Amino acid sequence: DTQMTQSPSSLSASIGDRVTITCQASQGIRNYLNWYQQKPGKAPKLLIFDASNLEAGVPSKFSGSGSGTDFTFTISNLQPDDIATYYCQHYDKDVITFGGGTRVEIK
């Protein structure tokens, strides 16, 4: 199975900062990668699909890039409402795997 390694596991940034999270696949996965935001007690919310496509209704401050084994997720202009845990998720036939998550906090 493809392993997804996400880093960092947590980060603390200031309001207005640009935040970057990376996700590395143990083998090439083309662009079969999504990014989710999860707030405490809630289900994950899809932000980016197929590595770089912004989900409808999601602010353009969120963006994703990458292909193959290395992927990046960015939050621009960090705001208090962005405090959450973010997960990458790989999908393919018969397999769905999530990265370990990145907890984003305000400094």
Added chain:
Amino acid sequence: QVQLVQSGAEMKKPGASVRLSCRASGYAFTSYYIHWLRQAPGQRPEWMGILDSSVGRTTYSAKFEGRVTMSRDTSTGTAYLELSRLRSDDTAMYFCARSRGWTAFRIWGQGTLVTVSS
């Protein structure tokens, strides 16, 4: 609006079984797949399997094969997850989620907390 509404919290003893439901509304139930995932406290979501709502075909994660059964009732637009031989490490929030297949999860249920304790 499109939504998935899950059944309420469950408390079970080790060795028991649990059956959870996920009722769809606002869309054609048989036009989408339903996935089941779970998330233990402080852990990443873990995929359990997929149900083709149209024909009832299922694919399960190898980790749960033999203990899990996914089914559906197309007359009520409800998907079910049954997990048997429960252990304490099955304690988690269980989610259903909708997709077009092996793609992104755009619609999620609110989650059902299952607690396994003697």
